[in-house]
Amino acid sequence: MDKVREKLALLRVESDAASAKLEEAHTRIKQLEQESLQKEQEIQSLTHRNSLLEAEVEKLEQRVQDSKLAADDGDGQRNAAENLQRKVALLEEELEQNDKNLRETTEKLRQVDVKAEHFERKVATLEQERDLLERKLEEMTDNHAKAKRELEEVIGQLDNL
Template sequence: MDKLKEKLSSLRMEADEANLRADELAARIKQYEHEFALKEQENASLIHKNELLEKEIERLEQQLLEAKMVAEDDSGCRNISESLQKKIQLLEEELEKNDVNLQKTTDELRHMDLKSEYFERKVLVLEKERDEIEAKYEEMIKKYDLVKAELDEVNQQLENL
């Protein structure tokens, strides 16, 4: 009888521990999903900034072409052309940095996605384990009730003697 109670207590503790682990993993998943969403926002922002910079480069290249045509007529325009070329070069460097940032963010997003999938699978395994423990627990309660009923019946028979 005491062994059965100890077994029931042990199963309860295992079920509580499995529930706690499942809750912790669910919290981790939420955290990773939040970080994933932030990285996606950052990624979208970098893509938008990249598009704006590309448009700016196209606009500046057009201005450079126009400045070169004017420079042929006027040597004073050379300064404008050089200034625009420097600006284009700076924008291209910034674009390259943004491309590197975009790639890094994309890699981080993939990594976060893999982590999220891993923990989701882990939660499923723990939930299955918890369900099995709960089933064992319920089975032990039924056995306990049967043994208790038999014991009560035996006690009743002994009292009747």
């Protein structure tokens, strides 16, 4: 009977540990979902900024072409064209950097999604384990009650002798 109690206590400890793991997994999932939402917002922001920069690059390229046509008029026009070309180069570099950031953020988002799926599967596994432990506990409780009744019957019969 002490062994049954010890097993019950052990099962309770395991059940409590599984519940704690489950809570941790839920907390981690919420955190990962929040990070995923932040990454999506960052992607949207970078995409918008990227489109604005592309539009500005197109405008500047047009101005560079206009400046090249007007460069025949003098050195002042050449300086303006050079300045615009430098500005275009800087904007293109910034555009490339934003594209790189967008790709990195997208990759991180994919990794977060993979981790979230992993934790969801882990939560499902832990829930199954918990359900199995609860069924075992119920069975052991029923067996314990049955054994107790049988013991009381035997004691009653011995008393009658």
